[in-house]
Amino acid sequence: MSSGSDVQTFLLDPQSNSVQRTVFRIEAGRKYLTRKLRLCNFGLSNSVGNGAAGGDGIYFGHKGVYSLISKISINDGNGTEIDRLTGQGLEIMGIRLASLPNSMEFSVGRQLAQQMCNSVFVGSLSQTTLTETARKDDATLMGNSLYIDISAMLTYLQARYISDDALTIQIEWIDPSVLGYVYAFTRPPCLAVDYVLNPALKVDEGDEFGFTSIVDDRLLLTTPSIDRRLQSYFNQYMNRLFYFNVGRPVNVLRLPLSRQNEQFQITINGLKLLPLNGIDSDSKKLHFLNDLNSKTNITHYSSYVDGVSNGQVRGLYNPNLGLDYAYPSTLAGSAGAVFSWGCVNVSKLIGQDIILQYSSDQTQVSADPTQCDTLVILAEILKSYNKKTGVCRYSGI
Numbered sequence: 001m002s003s004g005s006d007v008q009t010f011l012l013d014p015q016s017n018s019v020q021r022t023v024f025r026i027e028a029g030r031k032y033l034t035r036k037l038r039l040c041n042f043g044l045s046n047s048v049g050n051g052a053a054g055g056d057g058i059y060f061g062h063k064g065v066y067s068l069i070s071k072i073s074i075n076d077g078n079g080t081e082i083d084r085l086t087g088q089g090l091e092i093m094g095i096r097l098a099s100l101p102n103s104m105e106f107s108v109g110r111q112l113a114q115q116m117c118n119s120v121f122v123g124s125l126s127q128t129t130l131t132e133t134a135r136k137d138d139a140t141l142m143g144n145s146l147y148i149d150i151s152a153m154l155t156y157l158q159a160r161y162i163s164d165d166a167l168t169i170q171i172e173w174i175d176p177s178v179l180g181y182v183y184a185f186t187r188p189p190c191l192a193v194d195y196v197l198n199p200a201l202k203v204d205e206g207d208e209f210g211f212t213s214i215v216d217d218r219l220l221l222t223t224p225s226i227d228r229r230l231q232s233y234f235n236q237y238m239n240r241l242f243y244f245n246v247g248r249p250v251n252v253l254r255l256p257l258s259r260q261n262e263q264f265q266i267t268i269n270g271l272k273l274l275p276l277n278g279i280d281s282d283s284k285k286l287h288f289l290n291d292l293n294s295k296t297n298i299t300h301y302s303s304y305v306d307g308v309s310n311g312q313v314r315g316l317y318n319p320n321l322g323l324d325y326a327y328p329s330t331l332a333g334s335a336g337a338v339f340s341w342g343c344v345n346v347s348k349l350i351g352q353d354i355i356l357q358y359s360s361d362q363t364q365v366s367a368d369p370t371q372c373d374t375l376v377i378l379a380e381i382l383k384s385y386n387k388k389t390g391v392c393r394y395s396g397i
Contacts, residue, residue, distance in 0.1 A: 005197075005198070006196065006197055006198040006201065007033060007194040007195060007196055007197060007198075008194070008195045008197055009192055009193070009194050009195075010192070010193050010195060011040070011041060011190040011191070011192055012024055012026070012190060012191040012192075012193055013188070013190060014188055014189070014190075014191070017188045019173065019184075020172060020173060021170065021171065021172050021173065022170075022171045022173070022188065022189065023168065023169070023170050023171075024168070024169040024191040025166070025167070025168050025169075026166065026167040026168075026169075026191075026193060027166055028077055028164060028165055028166035029164055030164060030195055031162050031163070031164045031195065031196035031201070031203060032162070032163060032164070032193050032194060032195050032196060033161070033162060033193075033194040033196065034151065034157045034158075034160040034161060034162070034163050035151045035157060035158055035160070035161065036151060036192075036194045037150040037151045037157060037169070037191065037192070037193060038147060038148060038149050038150055038151065038191075038192050039147070039148040039150060039171075039189040039190065039191060039192075040145075040146070040147050040148075040189065040190055040192050041144055041145075041187070041189065041190045042144055042146055042185055042186065042187055042188060042189035042190070043139075043140070043142060043143050043144040043145065043146055043185070043186040043187070044058055044139050044140055044142075044146065044183050044184070044185060044186065045140055045183070045184050045185075045186055046058050046140055046181050046182070046183060047182045047183070047184050056181065057135065057138035057139070057140055057141070057320070058138060058139040058140050058181065058183060059114075059116065059138065059139065059320040059321055060114050060115060060116060060139070060179075061094075061115070061116050061253035061254070061255060061321070062094035062097065062098065062115055062116055062118070062253075062255060062256070063090065063091065063093045063094045063097070063115060064093070064097055064113035064114040064115030064116070065113060065114040065115075065139070065146055065147070065148055066090060066093040066097075066113070066148065066153070067174065067179065068148075068173055068174055068179075068183070069085075069090060069148075069171055069172070069173065069174060070086070070087075070090075070172045070173065070174040070175070070178075071084065071085070071086040071087070071170075071171075071172040072084060072085050072086075072090075072150070072153055072154065072169070072170070072171050072172070073085075073086075073169075073170050074154060074156065074157070074167055074168065074169050074170075075167070075168040075170070076165060076166060076167065076168075076385075076387070076390055077165065077166030077167075077168075078390050079168075080390050080391075080392055081392065082156050082385050082392050083154045083155065083156035083157075083211065083213050083383070083385075084154070084213070085153055085154065085214055086216075087216055088216040088218060088376050088378070089214040089215070089216040089378060090153075091216075091244075091256070091376065091378060092214050092242070092378055093152075093153060094115070094256065094341075095242060095293065095296070095341055095378075096152065097109065097113050097115045097118070098115075098118050098296040098297055098298065098299065098341075099293065099294040099295065099296050100118075100297075102119045102120065102297055103119070105117070105118045105119035105131075105297055106119035106131045110136075110137055111137050111142070112147050113147075114137065114139050114142075114146070116132070116253075116318055116320075116321055116323070117130055117131055117132030117136075117318060118296075118297040118298045119131045119132075119297060120297070120298070120316065128316070129316070130316040130317065130318060130325075132318050132319065132320060133319065134319040134320060135320070136320065138320075144186055144187060146189075148189070150169060150191075155211045155212050155213065156209070156211045156213075156383075156385065158211070159209050159210065159211035160204055160209060161204055162196055162201055162202065162203050162204055163203060163204065164203050165387055169191065180252070207386050207387055207388040207389075208384055208385065208386045208387075209384065209385055209387070210382060210383070210384045210395065211382075211383055211384075211385075212239050212380040212381060212382055212383070213380070213381055213383045214378055214379070214380060214381075215232060215233065215236075215378075215379050215381045216376065216377060216378050216379075217230060217232045217233075217376075217377040217379070218374055218375070218376055218377070219356070219358075219374070219375040219377070220369055220372055220373075220374055221245075221358070221362075221364050221372050221373040221374065221375055222364050222366040222369060222372050223364055223366060224359055224360060224361065224362060224363060224364055225357075225358070225359035225360075226356070226357070226358050226359070226375075227355060227356075227357050228355065228356050228357075228358075229353065229354065229355050229356075230354045230355070230356055230377065232377075232379075233350045233354055233379055233381065234350055234351075234352070234354075235349075235350065235351070235394070236349070236350055236381050236382070236394045236395075237348070237349045237350070237381065237382040237394075237395050238346040238347075238348060238349075238350055238354075238379050238380065238381060238382075239345075239346065239347060239379075239380035239381070239382060240292060240293070240343060240344070240345055240346065240347075240379075240380045241266070241343070241344050241346050241377065241378070241379045241380070242293075242341055242342065242343050242377070242378040242379075243264060243341070243342045243343075243344075243358075243375060243376065243377050243378070244256035244257065244258070244340065244341045244342060244375075244376055245257050245258055245259060245262075245360075245373050245374070245375050245376075246373070246374050246375075246376055247373055247374070248371055248372070248373060249370065249371070253321070253323070255323075255339055256339065256340060256341050256376075257339055257340060258282070258285065258340050258342070258360070259360035259361060259362040259373070260360060260361045260362070261280075261359075261360055261361045262279075262280075262285070262358075262359070262360040263277060263278055263279065263280040263357070263358070263359045263360070264278050264279040264280075264285075264342055264344075264356075264357070264358055265277070265278030265279070265356075265357040265358075266278075266344060266346065266354065266355070266356055266357075267353075267354070267355040267357065268346070268348055268350065268351075268353065268354050268355075269351055269352065269353050270353065273344065273346065274344065278357070279342060279344070282340070285340060285342050286299060286340070288342065288343050288344060289340075289341055289342060289343045292343045292344070292345050293343050296341075298316070298325060298339060299339060299340040299341060325339050346379075356377070358375055381394060382394070382395040383395060
């Protein structure tokens, strides 16, 4: 427990904890800051690595320590689910972490989030290297100082400021087989809650709060070009839409990528959302992402190194993950893989029709769907929650 002039921080133990799920509960009646809920005071050990004895280091992909979570949700005192991130929706954390400044990616961000290195060092005008070095910030060497920002994951908590409502936080941990090693917590995580002491700081006014929630969808690319209706978003108001290709099973970490001559277009009610041919180049894709989300590190780095020495440049190499960020053999097992995300601004109520068009030069193996690419969609859908009635609804309905 610690205190300041306006807030007092308490560490809450979980109500229940297992290798599959951890549950915390904040009781009603006492004011707390919703934007500063975080898990802390826990660490990891690698009990088994690659089928052998344990002791190997733990390194994460682009989602960092958030890779441990398979689902996170918050419920009100009556059990109504207000907001959640699950499945591919958690990929939004990779985008948010890549949006940190280069200097923060190298130091504080790298240690707190434990994501694969997204910072570069420019030694000269002709040389760029990754700041990642072997055995740097191994998660098992961080002691019990790992940190997960709950409020950064769930936008409902960001839409609020001060609340005195009951809140249940449920975290489901990912199966170790997905990460490639059997991890264990050195001790259960605590939930840090900042309770408000200053009587001048009031609970948020109003009963209803609007926010955006991530709703994900996946499309199997059995052909190089698809023209597909998205049925997951009818009668919903969509803000931004993120997309990326996760390639094939050889892309073990499911890193986001794009293909050579990739094209992307959205059609709503018969009208194309993007001008001309849509997003049809690396530079345009990066431009949309930086303008509509924020400037990011690393994405589309192959734009700067591909094509040199007959396309055999390895690009930036991560010694801890054994990955070449701009080299097809380790990213996706085929030519033209580029580490990147795409983003478009929709800002429309989806009525009867939303059609996604996607194509690339990548040949798909339709006879074996498990060897085909998968396109992932992350859509920001407008929701609202009324704390008085306990009703949570999509705002387009």
